Amino acid sequence: MLLAVDLGLSTGLAAFGRDGRLRWCRSHHYATRAALKRAAHGVLEALPDVEVLALEGGGPLALPWMREAARRRLTLLTVQAHAWRATLLPDAARPGADAKRLAIAAARLVIAHSDVPQPKTLRHDTAEAILVGVWALQNIGWPEHL
Numbered sequence: 078m079l080l081a082v083d084l085g086l087s088t089g090l091a092a093f094g095r096d097g098r099l100r101w102c103r104s105h106h107y108a109t110r111a112a113l114k115r116a117a118h119g120v121l122e123a124l125p126d127v128e129v130l131a132l133e134g135g136g137p138l139a140l141p142w143m144r145e146a147a148r149r150r151l152t153l154l155t156v157q158a159h160a161w162r163a164t165l166l167p168d169a170a171r172p173g174a175d176a177k178r179l180a181i182a183a184a185r186l187v188i189a190h191s192d193v194p195q196p197k198t199l200r201h202d203t204a205e206a207i208l209v210g211v212w213a214l215q216n217i218g219w220p221e222h223l
Contacts, residue, residue: 078126079219081210082142084134086113089206097220099149099191101212102184105201110138117141127151131213133158134207138161154213161212163192177201180208187211 078100083089085199086109091102107113118141121127130146131154132139146153158176166179184204188195196203214220 078124079129079131079210079213079217080121080124080127081095081131081206081213082133083202083206084113084132084138084142084211085202086110087200087202088111088116089200089202090115091203091206091210091212092124093214093219095128095219097214099193099207102188102203102207104200113138114141117145121145121149121151127161129154129213129217129219131156131209133161133209144191152217154216156212161209164212164215165208179206180204184208 078095080095081091081093087104089102089104092100094100094108105116105183107116127149129152130142132142133156135157143153162176166183167177181199181201181204184199184207185195187207
């Protein structure tokens with residue numbers, strides 16, 4: 078399993094199987110940075126099948142995830158938003174609301190090609206986690222199910 082994470086107090090999570098198919102996606106809001114830092118252990122503990130962890134972002138919020146990846150001997154990929162957007166959303170050169178709107182539209186296409194029900198509302202952090210997952214699939218050579 079590949080787990081993609083869009084880091085932030087509102088964290089997006091998306092899990093993909095080895096076949097490249099999106100298995101689930103969600104968002105979780107952490108009230109504090111300390112809670113977010115503790116989440117890395119809890120999330121990965123609940124997902125023993127994770128082989129690859131893909132993180133969007135860096136800095137202090139990424140460190141607990143990176144430590145957990147190292148402890149579990151996971152393949153770790155990190156990417157900044159501008160890098161995966163350049164690959165997957167070339168029209169999203171401008172950061173901000175336009176890029177987030179395009180990410181939501183692209184993520185809905187990924188969801189449509191999976192067995193995951195289309196959510197009524199799709200938060201941008203979840204959408205970005207989905208697209209980070211697609212970017213990661215391309216970079217590790219697992220099939221993309223699109």
